[in-house]
Amino acid sequence: MAKRTASTHQSWLPEANQPTTDFPLTHLPYGAFEHEGQQRLCVAIGAHLLDLHACATSGLLPPTLIEACQAPILNPFMALGHRSWTLLRETVTTLLHADVNADRRQTAEAALHSIAGATLGRPIHIPNYTDFYASIYHATRVGQLFRPDQPLLPNYKHVPIGYHGRASSIIPSGIPVVRPIGQTRPLPEQVQPNFIPTNALDYELELALYIGQPSLIGSSVPISQATQHLFGIGLLNDWSARDIQSWEYQPLGPFLAKNFATSISPWVTPMVALEPFRAPASSRPATDPKPLPYLHSVTDQQQGNLNAKLEVFISTDTMRKNKLAPFLLSESNASDLYWTPAQLIAHHTSNGCNLQVGDVLATGTTSGPPEASAGCLLELTRNGAQPILLPTGESRTFLADGDEIILRGSCEAPGHPRIGLGECRGTILPARTS
Amino acid sequence: MAKRTASTHQSWLPEANQPTTDFPLTHLPYGAFEHEGQQRLCVAIGAHLLDLHACATSGLLPPTLIEACQAPILNPFMALGHRSWTLLRETVTTLLHADVNADRRQTAEAALHSIAGATLGRPIHIPNYTDFYASIYHATRVGQLFRPDQPLLPNYKHVPIGYHGRASSIIPSGIPVVRPIGQTRPLPEQVQPNFIPTNALDYELELALYIGQPSLIGSSVPISQATQHLFGIGLLNDWSARDIQSWEYQPLGPFLAKNFATSISPWVTPMVALEPFRAPASSRPATDPKPLPYLHSVTDQQQGNLNAKLEVFISTDTMRKNKLAPFLLSESNASDLYWTPAQLIAHHTSNGCNLQVGDVLATGTTSGPPEASAGCLLELTRNGAQPILLPTGESRTFLADGDEIILRGSCEAPGHPRIGLGECRGTILPARTS
Numbered sequence: 050m051a052k053r054t055a056s057t058h059q060s061w062l063p064e065a066n067q068p069t070t071d072f073p074l075t076h077l078p079y080g081a082f083e084h085e086g087q088q089r090l091c092v093a094i095g096a097h098l099l100d101l102h103a104c105a106t107s108g109l110l111p112p113t114l115i116e117a118c119q120a121p122i123l124n125p126f127m128a129l130g131h132r133s134w135t136l137l138r139e140t141v142t143t144l145l146h147a148d149v150n151a152d153r154r155q156t157a158e159a160a161l162h163s164i165a166g167a168t169l170g171r172p173i174h175i176p177n178y179t180d181f182y183a184s185i186y187h188a189t190r191v192g193q194l195f196r197p198d199q200p201l202l203p204n205y206k207h208v209p210i211g212y213h214g215r216a217s218s219i220i221p222s223g224i225p226v227v228r229p230i231g232q233t234r235p236l237p238e239q240v241q242p243n244f245i246p247t248n249a250l251d252y253e254l255e256l257a258l259y260i261g262q263p264s265l266i267g268s269s270v271p272i273s274q275a276t277q278h279l280f281g282i283g284l285l286n287d288w289s290a291r292d293i294q295s296w297e298y299q300p301l302g303p304f305l306a307k308n309f310a311t312s313i314s315p316w317v318t319p320m321v322a323l324e325p326f327r328a329p330a331s332s333r334p335a336t337d338p339k340p341l342p343y344l345h346s347v348t349d350q351q352q353g354n355l356n357a358k359l360e361v362f363i364s365t366d367t368m369r370k371n372k373l374a375p376f377l378l379s380e381s382n383a384s385d386l387y388w389t390p391a392q393l394i395a396h397h398t399s400n401g402c403n404l405q406v407g408d409v410l411a412t413g414t415t416s417g418p419p420e421a422s423a424g425c426l427l428e429l430t431r432n433g434a435q436p437i438l439l440p441t442g443e444s445r446t447f448l449a450d451g452d453e454i455i456l457r458g459s460c461e462a463p464g465h466p467r468i469g470l471g472e473c474r475g476t477i478l479p480a481r482t483s
Numbered sequence: 484m485a486k487r488t489a490s491t492h493q494s495w496l497p498e499a500n501q502p503t504t505d506f507p508l509t510h511l512p513y514g515a516f517e518h519e520g521q522q523r524l525c526v527a528i529g530a531h532l533l534d535l536h537a538c539a540t541s542g543l544l545p546p547t548l549i550e551a552c553q554a555p556i557l558n559p560f561m562a563l564g565h566r567s568w569t570l571l572r573e574t575v576t577t578l579l580h581a582d583v584n585a586d587r588r589q590t591a592e593a594a595l596h597s598i599a600g601a602t603l604g605r606p607i608h609i610p611n612y613t614d615f616y617a618s619i620y621h622a623t624r625v626g627q628l629f630r631p632d633q634p635l636l637p638n639y640k641h642v643p644i645g646y647h648g649r650a651s652s653i654i655p656s657g658i659p660v661v662r663p664i665g666q667t668r669p670l671p672e673q674v675q676p677n678f679i680p681t682n683a684l685d686y687e688l689e690l691a692l693y694i695g696q697p698s699l700i701g702s703s704v705p706i707s708q709a710t711q712h713l714f715g716i717g718l719l720n721d722w723s724a725r726d727i728q729s730w731e732y733q734p735l736g737p738f739l740a741k742n743f744a745t746s747i748s749p750w751v752t753p754m755v756a757l758e759p760f761r762a763p764a765s766s767r768p769a770t771d772p773k774p775l776p777y778l779h780s781v782t783d784q785q786q787g788n789l790n791a792k793l794e795v796f797i798s799t800d801t802m803r804k805n806k807l808a809p810f811l812l813s814e815s816n817a818s819d820l821y822w823t824p825a826q827l828i829a830h831h832t833s834n835g836c837n838l839q840v841g842d843v844l845a846t847g848t849t850s851g852p853p854e855a856s857a858g859c860l861l862e863l864t865r866n867g868a869q870p871i872l873l874p875t876g877e878s879r880t881f882l883a884d885g886d887e888i889i890l891r892g893s894c895e896a897p898g899h900p901r902i903g904l905g906e907c908r909g910t911i912l913p914a915r916t917s
Contacts, residue, residue: 176610177651182735202733207676208666212735213647213742217611217839218700227701229834232642232775242641244775244833266652266744267661267915293834299636301616301646302736305834308647310700341666341678399678400663400727400739401915405651481701481835 058466059147061154062161064095071459071469072096077141078316078471079123079281081172082162088121088170093316093471094145096164103160109144109153111136123172123317124407127261127280134261134280138321169315171221173259176405178219178311179397180255180287180413181211185332185387187416190428195295206338209388209396214287214411215308222284222314222473228450228480229309231293242296246480249291249433250448253414254361254424254456256383257285257313258390259407266403272346275391276320276353278404284314284359284456284473285411291427291447313409314456314473322468326460327352328384332418343399344392353389357470358382359415359458361424366451367441375455376439381417381424383458450479492900493581495588496595498529505893505903506530511575512750512905513557513715515606516596522555522604527750527905528579530598537594543578543587545570557606557751558841561695561714568695568714572755603749605655607693610839612648612745613831614689614721614847619766619821621850624862629729640772643822643830648721648845649742656718656748656907662884662914663743665727676730680914683725683867684882687848688795688858688890690817691719691747692824693841700837706780709825710754710787712838718748718793718890718907719845725861725881747843748890748907756902760894761786762818766852777833778826787823791904792816793849793892795858800885801875809889810873815851815858817892884913 059066060074072078072093081088082098091098101118104110110118114137117126126133143149144157182188185205192200204210220226228250232242261280264270270278287307294306330350339345346353359382362375388396393410414424423429426447430436433446448454458470493500494508506512506527515522516532525532538544539552548571551560560567577583578591616622619639626634638644654660662684666676695714698704704712721741728740764784773779780787793816796809822830827844848858857863860881864870867880882888892904 177649204666204676204730204733208731210731210735211738213649213738215611215647215836216650217837217842220700227835230703231834232638241772241775242638244777266654267912269664269915290834296638297642297644298734298736299638300732300736301644302732302734304645304647305830305836308836309834338675341675343678396739400665400724400743401661402649402739402742403651408651478701481703 060094060145061147061149062095062097062145065145068467070095071471073466073468074142074145075466076318076322076468077138078318079172080316081122081170083168083170090118090120090123090172092141093164097161098164098167099141099145099157100160100162104157107156107160109156110140122174124174128406130262134319138319169221171313172317173407175216175219175407175409177408178214178216179211179409180214180411181209181388181393182413183209183386183388183393184414184416186385186418187414187424187428190416190420190423194427194432207341209393211397212302214311218308219311219313222312222475224312225476225478226288226310226312227478229290229293229305230480231290231305232296233292234296247290247292248447250477251289251291251426252361252448252454253287253289254359254381255285255287255415256357256412257283258393258410259283259317260404260410261406263406264398264404267401269401270394270398272344272349272391272395275394278394279320279390281317281319282323283317284458284470286312286454286456286473286475287411288312288475291432312473312475314471316471318468318470323355323460325462325465326356328354328356330354330389332385332387340392343395346391349389349391353391354384354386356382356384356462357458357460359456362455362457363439364453364455365439365441365443365449367443368439371441373440378437379422379424379429381415381422383412383415385417386412386415448477450477452477494528494579495581495583496529496531496579499579502901504529505905507900507902508576508579509900510752510756510902511572512752513606514749514751515556515604517602517604524552524554524557524606526575527598531595532598532601533575533579533591534594534596538591541590541594543590544574556608558608562840564696568753572753603655605747606751607841609650609653609841609843611842612650612653612845613645613843614648614845615643615645615822615827616847617643617820617822617827618848618850620819620852621848621858621862624850624854624857628866641775643827645831646736648745652742653745653747656746656909658746659910659912660722660744660746661912663724663727663739664914665724665739666730667726668730681724681726682881684911685723685725685860686795686882686888687721687723688793688815689719689721689849690791690846691717692827692844693717693751694838694844695840697840698832698838701835703835704828704832706778706783706825706829709828712828713754713824715751715753716757717751718892718904720746720888720890720907720909721845722746722909725866746907746909748905750905752902752904757789757894759896759899760790762788762790764788764823766819766821774826777829780825783823783825787825788818788820790816790818790896791892791894793890796889796891797873798887798889799873799875799877799883801877802873805875807874812871813856813858813863815849815856817846817849819851820846820849882911884911886911
């Protein structure tokens with residue numbers, strides 16, 4: 050795509066040119082919305098969404114993209130590959146640009162809907178979901194809680210640790226989460242474990258990386274080509290029940306502590322929109338072991354991370370009753386991740402495991418160096434030992450019923466319009482005790 | 484379905500009445516085969532397969548089943564539910580029964596193909612794959628190798644331990660498996676881990692349980708209803724690289740050690756065909772803690788397991804060159820599992836995790852009480868310390884390139900024709916070193 054200067058990023062939609070918008074002309078994330086009982090694909094611009102199905106029907110899109118843009122999910126379009134990704138982005142950019150001719154602008158205007166009035170869905174079918182553990186700050190602080198003598202395991206600086214999550218229970222932002230019931234460790238005087246609603250319900254602030262180009266079983270993706278397989282990113286909340294987790298996870302890892310629900314944000318930011326916000330992989334000090342060759346690339350170390358500010362807010366029942374704004378629990382930055390997206394892809398495929406179009410690779414909790422930047426309550430409250438005081442006078446060790454968790458993300462760089470990743474929301478419902 | 488006595492289980496296909504066949508009239512497992520470049524569904528009978536697409540087209544099936552039986556995968560049929568499952572099974576049973584009229588028999592004969600001449604595929608799309616750890620003998624012997632002081636962890640007798648496997652890399656029986664490359668623990672004098680083709684490639688003998696009825700997110704399946712959600716079973720080989728596994732698995736469980744490939748057998752035996760082979764959950768002695776109420780049912784403890792003999796054979800390059808038959812490595816029985824299929828389903832959904840049509844729940848390695856009945860080389864060779872001597876004079880600690888592993892299963896009970904689960908095969912190809 051031809052480079053544009055900041056001054057040329059003007060849309061005919063004035064709201065898209067406001068510095069506060071999440072969705073300027075340089076962003077154009079993909080989403081899906083409900084239209085007369087069917088799901089349709091769309092692109093966000095300012096406070097509106099552009100209906101891609103309508104654009105395809107009214108002749109605004111190139112013929113090769115029509116069928117994919119009329120599908121209810123983005124996977125067929127993603128499978129078309131990079132040329133088509135560029136073609137659609139160029140087409141939509143031109144269509145929404147201030148310089149477009151009046152005819153095309155009028156046709157596009159007919160395909161615009163207010164985001165506020167729309168029901169957003171999940172644009173991508175996710176065949177497989179992998180969750181990594183890419184923040185060394187998160188891994189170290191969690192380790193300090195459970196293994197004070199050896200917080201960071203010997204493999205961490207060599208292996209991008211990951212595990213398979215559950216794809217079936219990935220839910221769109223806004224769908225409530227029922228507090229899970231599960232087994233917890235027997236108390237000292239007990240013989241049997243308890244089977245109760247979790248008392249340690251937590252969120253995890255993560256980035257979701259969407260795979261756009263598949264890889265074949267038995268073959269691996271070299272790190273130099275890894276980002277070519279990425280389509281875009283979103284926000285992800287890997288809800289976790291810490292008491293269930295600590296009892297079940299030996300020796301095969303987390304299972305029911307995680308697979309009751311994972312929330313994902315509605316907008317998928319294409320990688321090309323993130324080019325101005327690349328960052329070095331700075332959390333690996335020179336004194337740390339160098340990554341093995343299959344995980345090492347100078348380019349990747351210099352610009353393989355993403356400068357994205359990530360925030361977590363909480364809104365309790367009491368806060369909403371008192372019309373208080375959501376309270377910021379913590380703020381971190383994805384550039385503090387120890388392992389880059391390219392390293393995660395190179396590692397995942399290094400043994401010949403195949404990636405499919407739409408797969409999600411999540412980063413794991415994106416905690417930063419200071420304790421206050423931790424991306425989950427387990428760290429922030431030191432496993433419940435240090436409650437967080439909220440402006441209402443309430444306190445939290447873990448989540449209470451009625452609590453809503455809101456993840457937000459944004460990217461800023463000099464000379465470029467700010468972009469926002471939108472929100473990922475979820476509210477806790479009481480456990481079902483029937 | 485009306486009960487038939489053994490003497491009434493006669494097919495007009497003589498081979499289906501031989502006591503040695505895997506596929507008598509009482510079995511009728513579902514499969515898929517390649518027909519003029521398309522995948523079609525079928526049912527096995529004797530040495531033949533009955534083309535369900537052809538049966539549907541030629542008017543042999545009830546109208547409500549035609550569309551589902553013409554699909555390339557079984558999932559739409561599974562989603563129709565129990566009444567349709569019974570209806571199709573009754574229809575095919577009648578069609579292949581000795582008493583069928585000449586017209587229908589002739590039409591059915593036109594839909595028969597030799598299994599030996601067919602290319603079998605994977606009949607079920609598997610949206611999610613969970614692997615359990617249901618054999619206490621396997622868990623104990625593996626524990627003895629790595630934690631001699633505490634072989635069985637405190638949670639084992641309470642929690643049906645499981646983890647999410649990788650659905651994308653489940654491959655049909657017969658597809659070769661490329662030896663994976665991966666990180667292994669640094670040797671004592673090394674600073675960096677190694678990145679090499681695994682030196683500890685293993686198989687795991689398992690049963691695959693196919694989910695036929697979904698469950699909703701946020702709701703759980705009571706143990707009394709759990710088997711209603713099961714459609715059928717197959718054989719599964721959870722290939723494992725033990726050296727990669729031991730280095731990567733802390734703290735989040737197995738990942739690249741397992742997800743390079745999982746082989747699954749072509750035939751899906753419906754649960755109803757397994758009724759005569761139910762067995763008690765006998766490996767939980769009365770002195771063990773009683774399962775928590777959500778995992779306990781008297782009926783399930785009395786007949787929730789399956790009396791299925793499971794065997795592993797190896798065929799090396801040298802054995803094939805010398806025309807030697809595959810060598811039996813071990814034999815176990817699924818009735819020795821500590822956790823029953825119903826308990827696995829009740830546990831998996833106890834936190835509200837949703838099941839989807841086609842999901843696979845695998846049992847984990849089905850090892851029995853004697854060491855010789857272990858379902859993997861890790862146990863049989865004590866992590867390589869005790870090589871197995873083969874009839875050719877070769878020995879194995881773990882698998883060599885060219886080795887083919889063949890899983891077989893069968894069920895026998897007095898007064899009932901024996902049924903065979905067919906085979907699950909895979910041959911090891913050398914690592915790709917490019």
